[in-house]
Amino acid sequence: MTAAIAVGILVAGGVFLILRPGLARITVGFILLGHAVNILLIAADGAGRRGAPLTGEGDLARMADPLPQAFVLTAIVISFGITVYLLALVRASRRTGKPDSDPDDPGPSQ
Amino acid sequence: MSGAVLSLPVAVPLLAAAMLVAMPRRRRLHLVTGVAVTGGILLLGGAVLATAVGGTVLTLDIGGWPPGFAITLAADAFSALMLTVSALLVLASLAYAAVADEGGPLFTPLTLILSAGVYGAFLTADLFNLFVFVEVMLTPSYALLTMTGGGRGAAGRIYVTVSLLASMIFLAGVALVYSVTGTVNLGELAGAARHSTAAALACSVVLLALAAKAAVVPLHTWLPRTYPAAPAPVMVLFSGLLTKVGVYAIIRVYAVVFAGAPQYRWVIMTAALLTMVIGILGTIGEQTMREILAFDMVSQIGYILLGLALFSTAGLAAAIFYLVQYVLVQAALLVAAGTVETSHGGGTLGKPSGLAHRDPLLAVAFMIPASSLAGLPPLSGFIAKLSLIQAAVAKNSYLAAAIATAVSFLTLLAMIKIWRGVFAGREAAATARPGGRPHALRAARPALIAPGLALAVPAIVLGIWAQPLFTAATAAADGLTSTAAYVQAVGR
Numbered sequence: 001m002t003a004a005i006a007v008g009i010l011v012a013g014g015v016f017l018i019l020r021p022g023l024a025r026i027t028v029g030f031i032l033l034g035h036a037v038n039i040l041l042i043a044a045d046g047a048g049r050r051g052a053p054l055t056g057e058g059d060l061a062r063m064a065d066p067l068p069q070a071f072v073l074t075a076i077v078i079s080f081g082i083t084v085y086l087l088a089l090v091r092a093s094r095r096t097g098k099p100d101s102d103p104d105d106p107g108p109s110q
Numbered sequence: 111m112s113g114a115v116l117s118l119p120v121a122v123p124l125l126a127a128a129m130l131v132a133m134p135r136r137r138r139l140h141l142v143t144g145v146a147v148t149g150g151i152l153l154l155g156g157a158v159l160a161t162a163v164g165g166t167v168l169t170l171d172i173g174g175w176p177p178g179f180a181i182t183l184a185a186d187a188f189s190a191l192m193l194t195v196s197a198l199l200v201l202a203s204l205a206y207a208a209v210a211d212e213g214g215p216l217f218t219p220l221t222l223i224l225s226a227g228v229y230g231a232f233l234t235a236d237l238f239n240l241f242v243f244v245e246v247m248l249t250p251s252y253a254l255l256t257m258t259g260g261g262r263g264a265a266g267r268i269y270v271t272v273s274l275l276a277s278m279i280f281l282a283g284v285a286l287v288y289s290v291t292g293t294v295n296l297g298e299l300a301g302a303a304r305h306s307t308a309a310a311l312a313c314s315v316v317l318l319a320l321a322a323k324a325a326v327v328p329l330h331t332w333l334p335r336t337y338p339a340a341p342a343p344v345m346v347l348f349s350g351l352l353t354k355v356g357v358y359a360i361i362r363v364y365a366v367v368f369a370g371a372p373q374y375r376w377v378i379m380t381a382a383l384l385t386m387v388i389g390i391l392g393t394i395g396e397q398t399m400r401e402i403l404a405f406d407m408v409s410q411i412g413y414i415l416l417g418l419a420l421f422s423t424a425g426l427a428a429a430i431f432y433l434v435q436y437v438l439v440q441a442a443l444l445v446a447a448g449t450v451e452t453s454h455g456g457g458t459l460g461k462p463s464g465l466a467h468r469d470p471l472l473a474v475a476f477m478i479p480a481s482s483l484a485g486l487p488p489l490s491g492f493i494a495k496l497s498l499i500q501a502a503v504a505k506n507s508y509l510a511a512a513i514a515t516a517v518s519f520l521t522l523l524a525m526i527k528i529w530r531g532v533f534a535g536r537e538a539a540a541t542a543r544p545g546g547r548p549h550a551l552r553a554a555r556p557a558l559i560a561p562g563l564a565l566a567v568p569a570i571v572l573g574i575w576a577q578p579l580f581t582a583a584t585a586a587a588d589g590l591t592s593t594a595a596y597v598q599a600v601g602r
Contacts, residue, residue, distance in 0.1 A: 016359070018275070023267060030274055037281045067179065068288060071238055075281055078245045082274060084522035085252060092256075 003043040010036035023093060027086040034079035041075065044068045113170040116183040119151045119193060119229035120243075127222035140209050140218035147222060148200045152228065155194035162187040163585045167599035169235070177601060180268030180294045184235040184600045188430065188586035192232045192358055195434045199350035199441055200225045206445050206561040207343035210452055214341075220250040221347060231355045235600035237284050237294040237316065242360060244280070244323070248273050251352060254344045257334070265339030272332040276322040283315030296362070297601025300593055301369040310374070313367050317360060324356025325408050327385040327413065332406040334392060342448025342548050345400065349444060350437045357411060357433065361418050361426075365590035366597065370421040379419035383510060386412030386517045393524040399447040399457040399532060402524055403440070406483065407518060410436055416510055417498055425501035426587035431580055432498060435482070435490035435572050442479035442565035446472065449562060450532060459531025466533040469553040473533045475562035480529070482569040483524035485529055490572035493580075535574050 010032045017029030045065040051058050053066040126147045130140050133210035158168060162185055200221060207217050216492070227247025234240050252273070256266040288294055291302050303310040322329040333353070337345050368374060389409025393402045414436070417429020441569045447457055451470055454462035466473040482489035485496075495518055502511040572579055589596055 018271065026267075026271060030278070033275075033278045037278050037285065040282055041285040041288070044285050046289075055301060065292070068285070071284070071288075074238075078242070081243075081249065085249070086270070089267075091255060 001048075003048070005041050007036045007039050007043075010039070019027065023086065023090045027083065027090060031079070033084055034075070034083075038072050038075055038079075041068050041072045111157065111168065113168040113183075115154060115158070116168060116170045116185055116233055118154060118602070119197075119227050119233065120183075121220040122150070122227040123147055127219040127226070130219040131216070131430060134215060137208075137215075139202065144204045144218040144222055145201060148197050148204065148225065151225075152194060152197035152201060155190060155197050157193055157344070158185050159187065159190035159582060162190040162580050165589075165595060167586070167589075167596050169270060169599045174283060174351060178293055178298060180297065181239055182235040182297075182600050183230075183233040184596065185233055186586070186589045186596050186599075187582060188358075188362070188589060189232045191430065191582055191586055192354070193229055195437050196225065196228050196232065196351055196354075199437055200347070200530045202438075202441055202445075202561055202565055203343050203347040203350070205564075206346060206448070209555075209561065210343055211449065212341040212343050212448075212452070214254070216257065217254070217343065220254050223436070224250040224254070224347065224351065228351045228355055232358060235296045235596075236260055237287060237296065237299070237363075241277070241280055241284055244355065244359075245277060247355060248277065249350065254347070255340050263339070265336045268332055269336040272322065272336075276319045279322070280316060281316075282321035283312060283319055286312035286315055295582070295601060296366045297597045297599070298510075300597040300601070301367070301368045303367045304369040304371040310368070310371070313363065317363060320356050320359045320363070321381065322356075324353050324360060326381050326411060327361075327388045327408065330385065330389065330408045330411075333408060334396075334401060337404045337407075338398065338400040342372065342444060342451060346441045346444045346448070349404075350441050353411060354433065354437060357414050360415070361429070361590065364418060365426075366593050369593065371592065372421075375419050377413055379507070379510065382412045382415035382419050383513050384412070385409065385415060386513060388432065388550075390517050390520040390524065392519075393527070398460055399450060399459070399528055400444065402528055403443055403447060406521065406524060407440060409521065410440070410483070412517075413495070413498060414515065416514060419510075420501050420505050420507065421591070422505055423584065423591050424497070424500060424504060425585045426590050427580065427584040428494065428497035429503050430583040430586050431576075432494040434579060434583070435494055435568065438565055438568045438572075439479045439482045439491060442562050442569065443476065443483065445562035446476035446479070447566060449554050449558045453558060457532075459525045459528065462532055464534070464536045467536075471556070471559050471563070472554050475559050475566055476533065477529070478526040478566040479562075479569050484525050485518040486522070486571075487525065488573045490576065493573055493576045497580075 014029045014033035014036060017025045045068040047064040050064040051062050053064045126143050130143055167184055167186045169184045171177055171179045171182050187454055224247050227243045230243035231240055231247060234243055252270050255269055284294060290308045291299060292297060303313040325333040337348055386409050389412060392405035396402045396405060414429045414433050417425045450462060451457040454465060456462060482491035485491045499511045499514050
């Protein structure tokens with residue numbers, strides 16, 4: 001249940017930020033969405049109803065599935081790389097002095 | 111042939127790209143390495159295809175874990191065919207980028223990384239690794255689009271944002287599939303979604319993400335807004351590989367995990383028909399060659415999905431034949447459009463005009479693939495469309511057959527629109543005015559037209575001598591309608 005609530009809040013925040021103008025907000029939005037999906041992946045191992053998947057920590061049959069942790073590790077590496085790339089894009093658009101939102105967008109109200 | 115060779119298409123391009131990044135500015139070395147690596151993979155793909163057409167499924171479990179935990183690569187006829195045609199396309203776009211001198215200094219290494227992801231996506235037998243390989247493919251594509259001029263603005267941002275969002279949905283779908291079924295191995299998932307509604311819902315999230323990547327209507331709007339902003343060689347590469355990986359994965363997941371479940375086929379049929387019609391109607395409002403071709407790409411995806419929606423061996427074979435020949439035809443058209451832009455100062459209809467007189471070779475290089483795309487005999491597009499429509503009629507899908515025929519007429523109209531605007535008639539006075547480009551009156555360099563003409567050759571050969579490819583496509587379709595051999599090879 002905790003995981004579901006956390007995923008819900010993160011997705012709501014992520015989607016809100018992605019729909020805002022400006023690449024920097026979109027980047028933060030994708031960081032939040034990435035975390036949401038990672039929690040969803042972790043929740044797939046059944047840790048909520050089983051023991052922690054650590055060797056030497058009790059019965060193998062009652063242990064949570066360790067494979068989603070390997071998935072999440074890979075997903076974190078990928079989303080880290082993408083975040084760095086997006087930040088580089090933000091920086092590049094700052095340097096060229098071009099606005100980083102759509103030209104046909106009204107932009108944030110000021 | 112041992113399954114160990116399947117690691118080569120993924121590992122070798124990545125290693126070669128790493129080596130080339132360490133040696134920037136040596137363009138000849140970049141080109142030679144890129145062509146040598148991709149040519150080797152083309153030969154390997156042909157060899158794997160020859161084995162796989164006989165019904166053998168090569169597999170490789172990397173990491174020493176049992177299947178289900180290891181990174182499983184598998185090549186049946188469908189994978190091998192896609193691997194081969196992708197390598198051919200990468201070769202063509204490397205050659206075109208080299209003669210056109212476009213695409214930026216890192217074009218070759220980025221293309222090699224991208225191609226490694228594409229080959230991996232075709233070979234993997236695991237949904238999570240499919241996600242990883244799709245990311246390996248997309249990350250260099252972001253760089254290719256945004257590092258080169260036109261993609262830096264809104265187009266680049268739309269492309270990156272939509273792709274990332276689709277990837278997030280894909281990963282969420284994988285998480286749901288894993289929590290419902292306890293596995294992401296395609297062999298163990300076989301038929302899971304056909305019998306369990308929960309698994310079908312989880313898998314439909316994966317299919318939704320793949321549909322966005324394949325630009326299926328109504329998730330297509332990003333493609334015509336972004337691809338034309340890329341330089342022509344980059345668009346050739348993207349159009350031949352990225353959306354096709356999406357289509358490949360949709361076909362694979364639906365055939366294996368859904369086992370062709372008849373209760374959901376209407377969804378794919380509706381999406382296919384809408385994609386065909388809305389894609390081709392989009393061409394009406396566009397005024398440049400590559401924007402028209404981008405909407406055409408959307409429309410053609412619908413044809414391939416139509417074959418999947420029929421889910422008969424004849425339908426799938428037609429879809430796979432269509433996919434293979436269409437990758438090459440579309441690349442030939444884009445090379446021709448790119449050559450018009452670089453040699454005649456723009457791709458807007460009516461801006462360069464009357465090129466058929468000034469540059470007859472270029473006109474031929476456009477006309478052959480354009481006729482094939484519209485489905486005129488004796489070219490490859492005719493065989494593809496005819497066999498698809500025959501398969502639709504055989505399944506009593508008369509509406510689908512009628513729409514497919516009507517859309518191919520509209521495709522012909524879209525091609526005629528380009529022909530009238532750019533090639534037919536007299537040269538407009540505007541291009542001859544002083545202040546126009548100095549070389550605007552000359553024909554394009556033959557070296558620039560050569561890749562386009564070379565890509566037009568398969569359109570003729572596959573039209574007249576279609577049987578070998580059709581045999582391979584039928585073998586691939588057999589492997590999709592009865593997945594037992596594939597499932598047994600990749601499962602536990």
